[in-house]
Amino acid sequence: MQLVELLRVLVRHEVEFVVVGGVAAVINGAPVTTFDLDILHRRTPENVHRLVAALTELDATFRTDSRKIRPTESHLSGPGHALLVTKLGVLDSLGTIETNTTYEDVLDDTFVTNIDGLPIRALELARLIRVKEQAGRAKDIAVLPVLRATLVERKGS
Amino acid sequence: MDDRRDPRPTEAQVNEDGVDLTLIRWSLSLSPLERLRVLEGHMEFAAKVQQARRDAAR
Known part of the structure; x- marks a missing residue:
């Protein structure tokens, strides 16, 4: 998985997105691991067009379908999750998170950080904790103690 | 401060949930x-x- 290079392709295509999930936790300083990159993409027609261009460069296909179907603008314009595999690793491109929460909805709970010269927008740790609390899945609950402890350590430093 | 000294072994620093704070x-x-x-x-x-x-x- 070449996370930084994957992010570089998205930024080069000027895709508007927020890094969420485990990679957002790592960017925030939490010592957790994950095996995919989750992004919440903006669903305007212009941005979805740019996202499809980036995904084409990345040779993205749906990993949930053995026919190796490529994501289209139609697939990415809705609220659902596109679970993809690319030549640089596994990528989940989410139309919404939580209960129909969009890119625009979370912007106030994000920050932009410089990663190898790339301006990367990621979900704030406190919001990420709320997202995982709401998701309530075993894998989300398991990581919550580390995320909460990281938040406490950051406030104390 | 002599920075040539070996670091001393320390007690584990974990919170009430058992999370390793040194790792964080x-x-x-x-x-x-x-x-x-x-x-x-x-x-x-x-x-x-x-x-x-x-x-x-x-």
Whole structure:
């Protein structure tokens, strides 16, 4: 998985997105691991067009379908999750998170950080904790103690 | 301050949930890029282990 290079392709295509999930936790300083990159993409027609261009460069296909179907603008314009595999690793491109929460909805709970010269927008740790609390899945609950402890350590430093 | 001294062994520093706070402090000392590079290393290691298990099963 070449996370930084994957992010570089998205930024080069000027895709508007927020890094969420485990990679957002790592960017925030939490010592957790994950095996995919989750992004919440903006669903305007212009941005979805740019996202499809980036995904084409990345040779993205749906990993949930053995026919190796490529994501289209139609697939990415809705609220659902596109679970993809690319030549640089596994990528989940989410139309919404939580209960129909969009890119625009979370912007106030994000920050932009410089990663190898790339301006990367990621979900704030406190919001990420709320997202995982709401998701309530075993894998989300398991990581919550580390995320909460990281938040406490950051406030104390 | 003599920085040639060996670091002393210390008590484990964990919170009430058993979370290793030294690991968090170390992670917070890294830049976001360094954190992602560490994660990439974990992913690469896991992929190699999975491949080795597949190879062994053949």
